[in-house]
Amino acid sequence: MTDPVQDPVRFIDERTAGAALLRRGLRYLFPDHWSFLLGEVALYSFIVLIGTGIYLALFFDPSTAKTVYHGPYTPLDGQTMSAAFKSVVDISFAYKAGLLIRQTHHWAADVFVASMVIHLTRVFFTGAFRKPRELTWIIGLLMLFTAFLEGYLGYSLVDDLLSGMGLAIGYGVGLSIPVIGGPMTLSLFGAPFPGKPELWSRMYIAHVLLIPILLAVLITIHLALVMARHHTQFRQSRRHTERRIVGVPLFPGQTPRSLALVFFVAAVLFLLGGLVQINPIWQWGPFEPWLGTNGAQPDWYLGWLIGALRLMPSFDLTIGHFTLVPNPFWGGALFPLVVLGLLAAFPWIERRLTGDRTTHNLLDRPRDAPNRTAFGVAFLTWVFLIFAFGAADRIFVLLGLSYNTQLYIFRIGIWVVPLALFFGVRRVCRELQASDRIEEVREQAEHEAEEDRGAVAGAPAQPAG
Amino acid sequence: MRPWRWLVALLTLLTGRLFRRRSSDGSGGDEQRIVPEGPPERRAENLVLVLLGIAVLFAIGFVVTYAEFGVSKLPNELLGITLGGCLLFIALALTVVGRGLVVTEELDEDYPQEHPEEQREIAEMVHESGSRITRKRLLISAGAATGGALGLAALTPALSIGPVWDTGPLDRTPWRHGVRLVDEQGHPISAGDVEEQTFYTAFPEGSNPEEIGSSLVLIRVDTTKLKLPEGRASWAPEGILAYSKICTHAGCAVALYRKPTFPVLEPQDALVCPCHYSTFDPFTGGTVTYGPAGRPLPQLPLEIDADGNLRAAGNFSQRVGPSWWNVRSRPTND
Numbered sequence: 119m120t121d122p123v124q125d126p127v128r129f130i131d132e133r134t135a136g137a138a139l140l141r142r143g144l145r146y147l148f149p150d151h152w153s154f155l156l157g158e159v160a161l162y163s164f165i166v167l168i169g170t171g172i173y174l175a176l177f178f179d180p181s182t183a184k185t186v187y188h189g190p191y192t193p194l195d196g197q198t199m200s201a202a203f204k205s206v207v208d209i210s211f212a213y214k215a216g217l218l219i220r221q222t223h224h225w226a227a228d229v230f231v232a233s234m235v236i237h238l239t240r241v242f243f244t245g246a247f248r249k250p251r252e253l254t255w256i257i258g259l260l261m262l263f264t265a266f267l268e269g270y271l272g273y274s275l276v277d278d279l280l281s282g283m284g285l286a287i288g289y290g291v292g293l294s295i296p297v298i299g300g301p302m303t304l305s306l307f308g309a310p311f312p313g314k315p316e317l318w319s320r321m322y323i324a325h326v327l328l329i330p331i332l333l334a335v336l337i338t339i340h341l342a343l344v345m346a347r348h349h350t351q352f353r354q355s356r357r358h359t360e361r362r363i364v365g366v367p368l369f370p371g372q373t374p375r376s377l378a379l380v381f382f383v384a385a386v387l388f389l390l391g392g393l394v395q396i397n398p399i400w401q402w403g404p405f406e407p408w409l410g411t412n413g414a415q416p417d418w419y420l421g422w423l424i425g426a427l428r429l430m431p432s433f434d435l436t437i438g439h440f441t442l443v444p445n446p447f448w449g450g451a452l453f454p455l456v457v458l459g460l461l462a463a464f465p466w467i468e469r470r471l472t473g474d475r476t477t478h479n480l481l482d483r484p485r486d487a488p489n490r491t492a493f494g495v496a497f498l499t500w501v502f503l504i505f506a507f508g509a510a511d512r513i514f515v516l517l518g519l520s521y522n523t524q525l526y527i528f529r530i531g532i533w534v535v536p537l538a539l540f541f542g543v544r545r546v547c548r549e550l551q552a553s554d555r556i557e558e559v560r561e562q563a564e565h566e567a568e569e570d571r572g573a574v575a576g577a578p579a580q581p582a583g
Numbered sequence: 584m585r586p587w588r589w590l591v592a593l594l595t596l597l598t599g600r601l602f603r604r605r606s607s608d609g610s611g612g613d614e615q616r617i618v619p620e621g622p623p624e625r626r627a628e629n630l631v632l633v634l635l636g637i638a639v640l641f642a643i644g645f646v647v648t649y650a651e652f653g654v655s656k657l658p659n660e661l662l663g664i665t666l667g668g669c670l671l672f673i674a675l676a677l678t679v680v681g682r683g684l685v686v687t688e689e690l691d692e693d694y695p696q697e698h699p700e701e702q703r704e705i706a707e708m709v710h711e712s713g714s715r716i717t718r719k720r721l722l723i724s725a726g727a728a729t730g731g732a733l734g735l736a737a738l739t740p741a742l743s744i745g746p747v748w749d750t751g752p753l754d755r756t757p758w759r760h761g762v763r764l765v766d767e768q769g770h771p772i773s774a775g776d777v778e779e780q781t782f783y784t785a786f787p788e789g790s791n792p793e794e795i796g797s798s799l800v801l802i803r804v805d806t807t808k809l810k811l812p813e814g815r816a817s818w819a820p821e822g823i824l825a826y827s828k829i830c831t832h833a834g835c836a837v838a839l840y841r842k843p844t845f846p847v848l849e850p851q852d853a854l855v856c857p858c859h860y861s862t863f864d865p866f867t868g869g870t871v872t873y874g875p876a877g878r879p880l881p882q883l884p885l886e887i888d889a890d891g892n893l894r895a896a897g898n899f900s901q902r903v904g905p906s907w908w909n910v911r912s913r914p915t916n917d
Contacts, residue, residue, distance in 0.1 A: 147690055190655050214654050218662045283835050283858055290833030290905030293753075300753060300907040305745025310752050310795045311834055311904065320744075348694055357691055364691040370618060371688055374681035378674045385670035392663005408784050408798035408828050410838030412857040427833065427875060428859045434877030434906060444906030445877040446833045479694050511860070521860065522873075 147365030148372045149351035153244075155379060156237035161337065162383040163230035170223035171326065177213060179205040180275060180322035182315045191400050199404035202277040202318060207400055222391025227269045229387060231419040234262050242464075242494050244481040246350045248474075252465040254343040259462050261336045263454070264329060266419055271325040273397065273417060275318070280397075280414050282405025286311055287427070291450030296443050312407050350481050360479050413511055422501055425508030426453040429528060457501060485554070488547035495543045496536035503532045618686055627683030634676035641669035754913055756796025756903055758883055763788040764799065764825070764893040771892040777803045777823050782840040782854075784828060787895070796903040798828035799883060800837055800854055801893075802865055808851075811882075812868045815900070818884035823893065825883040826869050827903045830856035832876035834905040837863065854880060868900070878906055
């Protein structure tokens with residue numbers, strides 16, 4: 119008798135001896151909590167990025183060769199531009215569905231990074247990064263920062279006015295790195311800005327091959343590490359303990375849920391790509407080093423860097439006439455490195471401060487760790503305020519609050535507000551903990567009162583355990 | 584004879600049914616199943632079928648939209664709605680499957696434990712593996728040195744990507760004494776055409792305008808307001824000033840000219856970079872008056888030739904573009 123499932127399984131197992139592993143994998147347990155889906159959203163955005171990216175690579179021309187545009191978008195007719203820019207204008211206007219795929223790719227990149235950041239905050243505030251999952255945390259951080267670079271390269275390749283300004287800033291930040299900045303940046307660009315034509319070959323191979331492979335490897339390690347140690351879980355019932363995990367098995371329970379999320383993420387991204395315009399490069403026009411425009415903003419995930427560059431007071435570190443550290447280093451390089459370093463070291467910092475070296479499978483609620491939660495809120499607020507200042511020129515246009523006033527408010531606010539929040543949040547956490555304890559005592563007392571009444575009524579006491 | 588045959592046939596059928604039912608009862612018991620049984624849900628099944636049907640319609644709609652419209656008239660919104668709608672209804676169908684059709688079990692199992700025995704054994708294996716080697720440290724050093732040498736050799740071709748330690752290209756600009764200023768179309772710029780209260784972009788004649796040291800901002804100011812640094816008295820003939828257009832902060836173009844609309848109250852004319860709002864004072868030789876830039880905007884000395892056109896009277900006052908290690912102590916421009 120043939121069985122349409124067992125026969126192919128037997129075929130595979132006879133050739134790989136993998137049935138035991140697959141059997142276990144299909145019953146891998148997923149704890150049931152919505153916040154565990156945030157990482158999955160990032161993963162599925164990445165899949166959409168790969169798919170749409172392959173399509174775009176069929177049309178994109180990574181070349182700075184000058185060409186004159188004659189195409190369907192008449193306002194640019196007769197303009198001299200790079201072949202790279204022209205090919206992206208053509209993707210948007212001269213190929214059917216090209217604009218949909220291009221906009222979906224751009225939206226997917228924004229959602230990819232956004233879901234990673236939200237996932238990171240969830241992991242941080244629940245203490246999921248603690249032993250034994252510190253490596254998963256580090257890999258996740260590396261992925262996030264690799265994604266920043268990948269996104270930056272992606273929109274820089276287009277060679278429109280905004281991306282050219284962004285590339286110039288990248289060049290300036292690169293040059294500002296002490297000692298090695300000049301030679302390193304000059305080598306990468308091949309020549310002083312805007313660099314040699316080879317720069318485009320280098321950015322292209324990095325954007326479409328090297329970094330995607332790096333991201334895919336990091337994702338694989340990240341998921342392998344998660345599965346090796348199993349998911350963390352909230353203390354939702356008495357069954358959830360440090361030693362036993364409670365959850366829905368991958369098959370059949372979790373499979374349709376995750377598949378539904380794949381399609382839901384893809385649906386939202388394609389709807390955004392179709393309905394909400396993003397990066398209309400034909401309005402910016404081609405880039406030349408002597409051109410710039412007011413009100414330029416990068417993609418959201420680089421907003422914190424432009425904010426830091428703008429907030430920094432005019433200050434180069436020099437000894438006499440010798441320049442040690444030019445200004446863009448502080449906001450453009452040191453600031454993100456401090457953020458990355460602090461987050462990466464946090465599991466060990468917390469361990470040193472609390473002396474807690476044990477293994478944790480149960481998650482904290484934010485109130486369970488008042489110091490961590492308070493630090494997290496303060497730290498995120500610090501980064502967010504710097505991010506917000508990156509839009510100070512837009513805030514001026516919207517609210518009329520002068521750029522200069524904002525500059526001074528923010529220069530003080532980015533230190534004062536997080537500090538105040540640290541103490542405020544810690545206090546709220548402690549009070550929530552206290553009310554939890556009162557609630558516990560009350561419940562216990564009610565429980566005991568119930569038992570007493572039972573005993574009085576003459577029911578035989580149950581043996582303990 | 585006939586009725587008897589009928590009877591046998593009926594009995595066989597009945598016993599067969601009974602046996603089948605009994606055997607199915609035996610294998611269907613909850614103890615032997617892996618995935619527990621759940622009640623059928625005809626309504627959920629119907630809903631899934633409807634949702635999948637709608638998804639198919641959207642997919643067809645996408646194909647039809649693609650085929651029906653010409654490339655210039657193709658509505659991107661319709662493409663997005665049809666493809667996104669198809670994906671959305673598949674997601675909804677899968678949600679119904681997950682919530683209503685698939686058995687949802689909540690199981691528990693032990694978290695994986697550490698393996699102290701294996702840890703110890705691995706360490707022991709490694710320690711014991713070198714029992715025949717007497718000069719362990721020497722061999723390990725030799726191995727490490729070979730690895731390092733091979734790594735160095737493998738990295739050597741990477742040196743071809745750039746000038747590596749030579750930062751000389753950062754110092755060079757196309758400006759020399761006598762080079763004519765031209766506009767974007769390559770036409771020489773006559774001093775008489777440069778007006779006050781606005782700014783112009785200029786390039787060196789015959790050079791690549793894209794080079795970072797090429798582009799200039801050109802303005803004319805009232806000579807009585809000029810407070811140029813010492814030694815630059817002759818750099819601004821008729822009050823015409825030229826500065827590098829590349830910001831010394833992060834390399835964007837200094838593309839904004841701040842012109843006071845009510846000079847009594849507002850700050851005076853300035854050159855502003857829109858990236859991080861570094862602001863430079865053209866009257867005092869490009870000094871930074873606001874924003875993060877650390878160095879003044881480099882000034883180019885100008886002269887007016889016999890035809891009345893603007894020419895460079897030398898190279899910039901200092902290095903052009905964003906700063907780097909030791910930028911201020913580079914040898915002086917020629």
